[in-house]
Structure formats: C-alpha cells, structure tokens
Amino acid sequence: MSEQERDYDEFRVIEDLGGWRRTHHNNELTAANMDEEVCLMGWVQFRRDHGGLIFLDLRDREGLTQVVFNPEDNTEVHERAHAIRPEYVIAIKGKVRPRPEGMANPNMVTGEVEIEVTEYKLLNTSETPPFSIEDRVEVGENLRLKYRFLDLRRPSLARNFIIRNKAAQSVRRYLDGLGFLEIETPMLTKSTPEGARDFLVPSRVNLGEFYALPQSPQLFKQMLMVSGMDRYFQIVKCFRDEDLRADRQPEFTQIDIEMSFPDEALIQDMAEGMIKKLFKETIDVDLPAEFPRMTFNDAMRDYGVDKPDLRFELKHIDITDVFKESGFKVFASSELVKVMVVPGGAKLSRKEIDQYTKYVEIYGSKGLAWIKVKEDGEWQSPIVKFFSEEEIATLRERSGCQPGDILFFQAGPADIANAALGNLRCEIAKDTGLIDDSVFKPVWITDFPLLEYDAEEKRYVARHHPFTSARPEQMEVLKNDPGSAIARAYDLVMNGYEVGGGSIRIHTPEQQESMFAALGIGEEEAREKFGFLMDALKFGAPPHGGIAFGLDRLIMILTGSKSIRDVIAFPKTQKATCLMTEAPSEVPNKQLRELGVRLREKKKTEE
Secondary structure (H helix, E strand, O other): OOOOOOOOHHHOOOOOOOOOOOOOOOOOOOHHHOOOEEEEEEEEEEEEEEOOEEEEEEEEOOEEEEEEEOOOOOHHHHHHHOOOOOOOEEEEEEEEEEOOOOOOOOOOOOOOEEEEEEEEEEEEOOOOOOOOOOOOOOOOHHHHHHOHHHHOOOHHHHHHHHHHHHHHHHHHHHHHHOOOEEOOOOOOEOOOOOOOEOOEEEOOOOOOOEEEOOOOOHHHHHHHHHOOOOEEEEEEEEEOEOOOEOOEOOEEEEEEEEEEOOOHHHHHHHHHHHHHHHHHHHHOOOOOOOOOEEEHHHHHHHHOOOOOOOOOOOOEEEOHHHHOOOOOHHHHOOOEEEEEEEOOHHHOOHHHHHHHHHHHHHHOOOOOEEEEEOOOOOEEOOOHHHOOHHHHHHHHHHHOOOOOOEEEEEEEOHHHHHHHHHHHHHHHHHHOOOOOOOOOOEEEEEOOEOEEEEOOOOEEEEOOOOOEOEOHHHHHHHHHOHHHOEEOEEEEEEOOEEEEEEEEEOOOHHHHHHHHHHOOOOHHHHHHHHHHHHHHHOOOOOOEEEEEEEHHHHHHHHHOOOOHHHHOOOOOOOOOOEOOOOEOOOOOHHHHHHOOOOOOOOOOOOO
16 A cells, blocks of 8 residues: 555654653754754654655754654654654654765755654644745735734744844843833823824723824833933834835834933934844844935935935936926926936836836826937937927936936926836836845935925924924024924935934923924814823923834845735734734624723615
C-alpha cells in the first residue's frame, strides 16, 4: 500500500509536551552547533518524501530549520512521520549534522545544517489552510484578513513584527536615557472634534452622555507639562473616524513626546537622535548625521506637496509669469502654472499619457498638458501652436529640457495644480524605476502657515491644531492678517511619508485667546470645549512643545511594506471592519437599553 493510499490515522495522536523544552528557535542553528543534541518546536512549512527519507522544514516566527526522518536511524519514528502534514505542530529531538554536499542553502541562516530526528511529538494537527503559508503565494487581502491568525505565520509578516518590537524597545531605551517618563493618558475622554470625527462611547452611568476615544493625547500631555512632569512620552493608541487608505487606519499607534522649556532645535535634535538610533538598531542603517531642513514654501514650490520624497529629482518649475499675457488662455488665466521635466519621458506612449491624465483627475485637475521633445529638438504637442516664439524660448531655457524628454504641465488654482503635479511626480518615479528602495531620505519641513482658510465654513482653521504657537514676533500678524501667520511647527518627512509632526505650544492664556479669536471660537465655545486647558494656562504653564511619530508608518518604511495593514497585527479593512472578528457588529437590545440608546423599529419591508 502506497503512502497516498494509507491515511496513517493511527499515528495522529496528540501528545503532551511532557517536560520537553526548546533549546533553540528555528533560525538559530549553524555549523557552529554541529553534533549538538537539540530540541526544536514549531509548524511544518513543507514536507518532502525522497525515497524513504522524509524532510520537513520546521517554522517558527524566527525562520526555518530542515529536519530529516531516516528509517535507518529509527524505524518507528520514521513510520509515524508519514502522518505529518503542513501546518501540523510538532516537537523534535535530534542531532545537528551538515547537509549533504551540494545541498546547502546559502539563502538561509540554517542552510548549512539539518537535524537528524531521533524523537518527535505530534502536538496538534491542522486542517488544510485556505491559503499556503508562504510569502511567494499571492493571496487576496480580504482572505488574508479573515484568517489573520494564519496570515501572521507568514515569514514576511513575522519579520515585520519582530522589527516593530525592536523599534518600540529602541524608542523606550533612548527616551528613558534622556529622562523622559512614560505616562499613560485616558482612553475615555471628552469629545473635542477639531479635525477628523471622534469615535464615541455611550456612558451607562451618565445616560445620554458620551465619551470620545482620543484622536491624540494632545491636551493631556500639555497638562502633564503644566503639572511639572518636565519630559513625557507614551507609545499610545489613537483613534480617528476618517476615510482610510494604504497608510491610514481608524486606530493607530503614536510615539507621543512632550518636553518643557524647549525650542524647535532642541526637540528636533532629540527626535533626530531617536530616529537614527531606531534605524541602526532595527535594520542596521546609518541615517545622515544631520537631517536637512526645508521650508513649507520651498517644498510646495519645488515638489507640490509638504511631504516630498527626496530619493529622486523631478523638481517643479513655476512658469506662471511666462504665460501671464499668453494667447493660451488656459495658462494665462490660471493662478499657478507649473512644469515638470521627465528625462527620457518622450518614449511614453499616448496610452500611458492618458493614464496619467486620468490619475491627476483624482486631485481635482481638469487635464494634463504635455510636450515631447523629439530627438531632433522639435516640440510635439497639441498646445505648442498656442505659444509664441518668446514663450517657447523662455520655457526651453527655464526648464532645461533636452531631446528625449517630456514636459508635464499643471495650471489652475494653486492647491489643485500643486497636488496634481506633486502626486504625479511620485507616480511617474514609481513607474519608471527612479526610486531606490534601499535609500532613506529624511527632511524637516518647517515654517508652516499657522492657519488655512476653510471656504465652506468661511473661517480660518488650524493647520496643525489650535494649541500651536505662532512665532513670538507675529502675534500682531495673527490679529490683523491671520492667513500670513507662521507656525512654530515642524514635520519630519521620510521617503514621501510624514512620519512625525509637532510644534511649540501656546503656554499663556493671552496667546490662546488670540488663537481662538483668529479661529472664530468665542469665549463660551472655548470654555465648553477646552475649559480645563484655559484654567491650566492660568497657573504658571511652562513653555513646552513636542512631537508625535506615527509608529505604524515608521515600521512601514523600516520593513519596506506597501500597506499599513502589513505592520498592524489585527488591522481593519478600508471600510473600517475586522473580517476576522466581524467587528463592528450589532449588540443585544438589552445592552442598548442599559446604555439609554433608543431603539428604532425596523420598517416593514412587506407591502
């Protein structure tokens, strides 16, 4: 009877560990351990039967070790091993020996050795998984999230969480060494929506009233500075009810930091040290000794976004002045006209250009103008016929374009033109291989506008939050020309992601009242929303400021992950649902009644 015809059920008997203890994890043994007696445990990744010898790859979160069952060593153990299948949980004892000549695997830490099994225990069986537990197998994200406990067994995801743990411990060691105290702040707090919507939690004790889950510990960390805690940090969950995307989740983790008596340079130096240490200790990468600085205005001028990816060029050029009197009315009537030269881009097909045209529509653009510079220097484009000779000459000089290049244009309101061309820049870089994923380019973005005008609400709103200080010399500007005030705020950007942001805070009642006045927040509304902050500032609040890092985004960059869901153990989908637990879900009527929530009668669907 062949192995395929026999089911070996008599050998599928679950055993207890019975005092066995692991001696090594499955990515540890090397030639230095030759002839040692070892005990390994884990899941069966692969099983291969080679003419009597049975080979298994045993997996745990650290990696793989090859183990061998040989009938010449132990007939009974070899016979029982025929019952083993992928994802069974087993424990083995045996001796470390070299792999046969020519069979070493240089891509594995354990690739020089294998374990000659002398004993083994079957600790659990497994049904056939809904997908193979392998990195090389493409699996739909919804299926992965439904069976997340299986997805997390995959080596790439296990590696992500090993790195995440190393990062968190690195942060704690660094900040502890600088005298920061790790202090927890409340999860159930008051709703003070200033940006995204709050997640609300009904109170059973106070019927009809609600707690909010914190969007950040902002007010509490300021209270800790007023309390004299001097230096605080926390690795903390935050919650925002907002539209989701690849680098955003409804619940996310911040490295939250606040300190008393700082200026911007002190906070930035502290943050740089932390990030450099984190990268070195997790993925052994040395970041620059000093991170460059770039003003908000310079970032918008050159890159169209305030989180530029500096791993490649493709800078923008403002040519608004060139076309102010142009016969090409689309450009002449626009608030902003910018051009971006893509070297070698003339080889792009019309289909590819049309795809980029559709792409910029995401950002509100009405189209994408372009000019191809042919090898003979001739300009090919539907719009060139509208340009004067002087405009062509000036554009050629300003852009520095060469034969074989393509020029892409955006014209219109500044926010739309910048967003469209800025994001197109990154899309083209991805498509044309301009990005080196092994490179990390940090940059501080500084000198942000303090406020921005909300056309719908017809008032100014805080660009960061309403507790960010204006520059000391700009308090009159805040009163008379709010839109021109510059914030004492700063973002740390890396590879096109904002990984951290912070500011020097307002610490006097007078400054805070001026800020509320600029935002159109009256005394009564300020008292209702931020009463305890207003009270605290009256009792000797020290100058203070800080920064918060998105831990999830940092881990994305450290691991090279494309989605934030790959670095969060149990993430939500883009519809903010958990496919594994089926949350959110309805709750029993009794529980709702206890919370004082009125139940709506379901409308009859039958006519």
